[in-house]
Amino acid sequence: MRFIGAGSRPGQPHVDRDLVFTVPNLLTVLRFMGVPLFIWLVLAQREYGFAVLVLAIMGSTDWVDGYIARRFNQASKLGRILDPIADRLALIAVAVTLVIAGVVQWWYLAALVIPDAVLLSMSLFYFHSHPDLPVSLIGKTRTGLLLLGTPLLLLSKLDTPSADAWFIAAWIVLGLGLVGHWVAAYYYFWAIRRKGRMLADNGGGS
Numbered sequence: 001m002r003f004i005g006a007g008s009r010p011g012q013p014h015v016d017r018d019l020v021f022t023v024p025n026l027l028t029v030l031r032f033m034g035v036p037l038f039i040w041l042v043l044a045q046r047e048y049g050f051a052v053l054v055l056a057i058m059g060s061t062d063w064v065d066g067y068i069a070r071r072f073n074q075a076s077k078l079g080r081i082l083d084p085i086a087d088r089l090a091l092i093a094v095a096v097t098l099v100i101a102g103v104v105q106w107w108y109l110a111a112l113v114i115p116d117a118v119l120l121s122m123s124l125f126y127f128h129s130h131p132d133l134p135v136s137l138i139g140k141t142r143t144g145l146l147l148l149g150t151p152l153l154l155l156s157k158l159d160t161p162s163a164d165a166w167f168i169a170a171w172i173v174l175g176l177g178l179v180g181h182w183v184a185a186y187y188y189f190w191a192i193r194r195k196g197r198m199l200a201d202n203g204g205g206s
Contacts (some may be wrong), residue, residue, distance in 0.1 A: 022074040024065035025082060031061040032086040035093045041172030042101050048158055052151040058090065060146035065138070081130050082102065087143045088116055093152055111178050112146075115185030133191050139184040141154030145204060 002029040034054050066082065067202045095112050100105045105106040152170035156163045 022076055024069040024074055025048050025073075025076060025078060026084050027065035027068070028086045029060045031058045031065075032090055034058045035090050038094060039097045042097050042103075042154075048154045052154050055094070055147065055151040055154070059151075062087065062143060062147065077132075080134065081132060084135055084139070085130070091143070091146055092116070098115070098150070098153070099120045099183060101156060108174075108178075112181065115182055117189050122189065122196070126154055126192060126199070127175070131188075131195060133188065133195065136187055138180055138187065142177055142180030143183050145173050145180060149174035149177055 015148045031175055032188075034057060038051055038058075041047045041054065092109075092112055095104065099106055099109050122186045123129070149170050149172075152166050154175060156167035160166075
């Protein structure tokens with residue numbers, strides 16, 4: 001297995017390589033490391049402004065790591081699994097934090113967790129591990145919307161004249177993100193089921 005991935009010229013076909021230490025993977029780890037900082041800022045310090053900055057950085061790395069992976073031929077099998085897991089754990093951790101802080105209600109957390117719990121159960125049933133499916137466009141869009149809506153919601157908690165406008169904008173974006181979350185879950189549900197049955201038919205499933 002190679003450990004350091006060098007860049008490649010544009011135009012080459014997309015290939016998931018056996019790489020570990022790539023810039024996209026390091027950015028994914030960095031994005032998840034922002035979660036404890038966010039939790040501390042919101043729950044311990046009530047510094048919503050700085051928490052918004054942390055979320056903005058986390059959201060930007062989500063886009064940057066994908067761009068670097070495609071542009072410089074650093075897509076990896078590890079990254080394909082690590083990236084969506086980091087996204088999901090970050091979104092849930094942020095949602096739990098906001099529920100504890102009283103920024104959102106419990107139903108928001110439930111709307112995030114229920115589809116993921118169903119998909120996790122199916123993955124464990126069929127594969128006993130991660131299903132290793134490509135990330136869908138709706139899935140990435142959903143993540144982007146949720147990462148955008150959350151800082152907007154925090155901005156609405158600041159004592160500013162535009163707080164009400166931030167609140168309305170936040171829930172429009174978060175609402176679209178939640179719809180996308182359930183649509184993406186529907187897509188992954190059937191993709192996991194098809195792949196699981198295919199492996200079972202070939203003698204490789206559970």
